[in-house]
Amino acid sequence: MSNLNGSCPTPPDNLLMASAQENQATSLQDLALSLLQYTPNVAFYEDRAIVLEVSASLSLFHGPRHLWRRILASTINMKLAAQAGMAPTATGAWLLARQTHTRQRRALKHKTLACRLHSLPLSLLTAAHPYLDWLHGIGCLTLAQLRHLPRAGLQQRSSPLLVQALDAAYGDTQQHFAWFTAPERFLQRHELTERLEHIGPILAVCKRLLEQLCGWLQARQLAACTLSLRLHHEKGRHAQPPATINLRLSESAWLAADFLTVLGEQLQNLTLNDGVIAIDLAVSQPLSKPAASTSLFPEPAHWLRQEHRLLDLLQARLGSDRVLQAQPVADYRPEQANQWKAATAMQQATAPPSLSTTSRPFWLLPVALMLEIRQNKLYYQGNPLQLIQGPERLESGWWHDTGPEKRDYFIAQSQSGARYWVYRQRESMDSAWLLQGFFA
Numbered sequence: 001m002s003n004l005n006g007s008c009p010t011p012p013d014n015l016l017m018a019s020a021q022e023n024q025a026t027s028l029q030d031l032a033l034s035l036l037q038y039t040p041n042v043a044f045y046e047d048r049a050i051v052l053e054v055s056a057s058l059s060l061f062h063g064p065r066h067l068w069r070r071i072l073a074s075t076i077n078m079k080l081a082a083q084a085g086m087a088p089t090a091t092g093a094w095l096l097a098r099q100t101h102t103r104q105r106r107a108l109k110h111k112t113l114a115c116r117l118h119s120l121p122l123s124l125l126t127a128a129h130p131y132l133d134w135l136h137g138i139g140c141l142t143l144a145q146l147r148h149l150p151r152a153g154l155q156q157r158s159s160p161l162l163v164q165a166l167d168a169a170y171g172d173t174q175q176h177f178a179w180f181t182a183p184e185r186f187l188q189r190h191e192l193t194e195r196l197e198h199i200g201p202i203l204a205v206c207k208r209l210l211e212q213l214c215g216w217l218q219a220r221q222l223a224a225c226t227l228s229l230r231l232h233h234e235k236g237r238h239a240q241p242p243a244t245i246n247l248r249l250s251e252s253a254w255l256a257a258d259f260l261t262v263l264g265e266q267l268q269n270l271t272l273n274d275g276v277i278a279i280d281l282a283v284s285q286p287l288s289k290p291a292a293s294t295s296l297f298p299e300p301a302h303w304l305r306q307e308h309r310l311l312d313l314l315q316a317r318l319g320s321d322r323v324l325q326a327q328p329v330a331d332y333r334p335e336q337a338n339q340w341k342a343a344t345a346m347q348q349a350t351a352p353p354s355l356s357t358t359s360r361p362f363w364l365l366p367v368a369l370m371l372e373i374r375q376n377k378l379y380y381q382g383n384p385l386q387l388i389q390g391p392e393r394l395e396s397g398w399w400h401d402t403g404p405e406k407r408d409y410f411i412a413q414s415q416s417g418a419r420y421w422v423y424r425q426r427e428s429m430d431s432a433w434l435l436q437g438f439f440a
Contacts, residue, residue: 024048027080030188030208032180034074036215038067043177046126049097051090051177064108077207077256087113090177091169095124095143110171117169118144127165131158143169182219187282188212195234195275199267202231202276206263209281210256222286223252227259232278240274250308252287258309265316311343333396333405334364334421334436359389359411361421361437368434371422378412378422378433385412385420393426409436 032050035042038061041053054067061067068086075082085097086106092113096105099120107113120143122128122135128146134157140146146154146166155163167173188209196202206229217223227247233240247263315323325343329336372379379385390410398404406426413419419439424432 027078030212031075031078031080031082033182033188034078034208034211034215035071036180036182036219037074037211037217038071040179040219041177042180044180045090045177046094049094051093053090053177064106068106074211077211079204079208087116089113089169089171090175091165092117092171095120095169098124114170118142118147122146125162125165125169127159127162131162134158182216185283186213186216186286187280189278189280191278192276195277197272197275199270199272202279203264203267205279206267206281207256207260209279210259210263213259213281213283214254214256217254217283217286217289220286221289223254223289224283224286225249225252226283226285227263228282228284229263230280230282231272231276232280233274234277243270243272245270249312252290254289261309262312262316265313269316315343331396333394333407334360336397338364359439361419362440364437365435368423368436371433371435373431373433380414380420380435383414383416385414385422387411387422388413388419395426411439 028044028048028050032042032044035050035052039052039054039057043051045051052071054064058064058067061070064086068084072082072084075084083097084105085093085095086108087093087096088108088110092107096107096113096116099105101120102116104116107116122141122143122145123132125143125146128135135141135146140149143166147170151163164173168175190205190209192205196205209229213224213227225248229245229247231243231245233242245263245266247259247266249258249262253259311323320342323343324340327339327341329339331337371385377384378387387410391408392410393406393408395404395406407423408426409421409423411419412422420435421437421439422433422435424434
């Protein structure tokens with residue numbers, strides 16, 4: 001469980017006090033939403049505190065220490081000052097988080113928890129506050145001393161709530177919570193206390209929103225490949241419409257790191273015409289989250305996801321029109337069969353089958369190059385070529401205005417061993433030979 005340790009200065013009037021309390025409540029709601037990515041059991045507890053039941057999540061996050069670090073990292077991304085405690089009981093974890101007498105804030109067993117709680121001051125227990133003067137007067141200063149007092153006399157002279165809180169801390173009684181529920185739709189808005197004019201602070205706020213998004217996706221067992229981020233400017237005489245960033249990934253994701261890398265690159269290419277006073281993040285079409293792999297070894301899809309993430313990063317950094325991939329087209333003419341188009345996941349997943357098993361050069365020229373002919377011999381850059389394979393007859397393109405292409409292709413070889421793909425037009429009065437490509 002984690003306990004928010006933020007405090008606000010005393011406001012000058014009731015209006016500011018209500019505003020501060022509202023901001024604290026909003027921060028708790030936002031934090032609870034982000035923590036749903038670690039467990040579905042998140043609840044509000046005591047004053048400015050949140051409790052997480054994580055026993056079923058320990059294996060998924062590789063043990064309590066790794067989970068502890070992940071939760072603290074989320075609070076940092078949320079820009080919230082928080083203290084955390086881990087214990088078999090909610091009240092015990094809450095007390096460990098609040099105490100400042102020792103750095104020992106984790107206890108995984110009841111016996112360890114009892115040893116940690118014994119030395120803590122009685123004032124940490126909220127239910128004991130009305131009776132502190134009396135308890136201190138009889139020499140009861142710690143939880144261990146309170147626990148050793150006669151139970152009947154303590155309950156008679158104080159309150160049953162004090163005894164219940166003490167039992168809840170040591171695990172002598174069970175606690176029940178009303179778990180936090182994620183909203184049906186995700187649309188989070190963060191109001192800024194000052195105008196932001198640089199990308200760095202804006203990206204820091206986006207981290208906070210992405211933490212909430214990942215908690216929402218995990219709670220709903222969903223994923224997303226399209227996000228809409230809007231940067232709002234000040235309203236007034238010179239008001240400007242919000243700047244919108246549509247973040248598109250090649251495949252669905254549900255972890256903050258997958259979104260943050262691409263978003264950071266898109267923000268670097270953004271030009272702000274005015275300061276930003278509010279940022280909101282929305283998901284319009286969430287997708288079902290893929291089932292977790294139960295295989296011992298990495299699946300081929302894992303490596304494909306790595307390629308897609310690299311592709312997303314390159315497109316965000318260079319622009320989608322500058323990241324191209326070869327896309328074969330069902331046409332026998334070489335200059336038409338190989339097209340360069342914008343790289344997308346769909347184009348990567350669906351590629352037409354090869355039209356022929358005949359050898360094809362690795363490098364095709366964009367425009368066929370006329371070859372020199374001397375005494376019925378072909379020359380390229382002054383080197384003679386000898387035909388070693390062919391002909392391969394291709395006839396296609398009859399549906400074009402220029403009419404059908406009738407070509408005979410050959411593989412030619414130079415004296416140095418380099419091989420070339422050459423052709424000549426069949427049924428043509430011109431006996432010219434053209435170079436189409438080079439073999440590796």
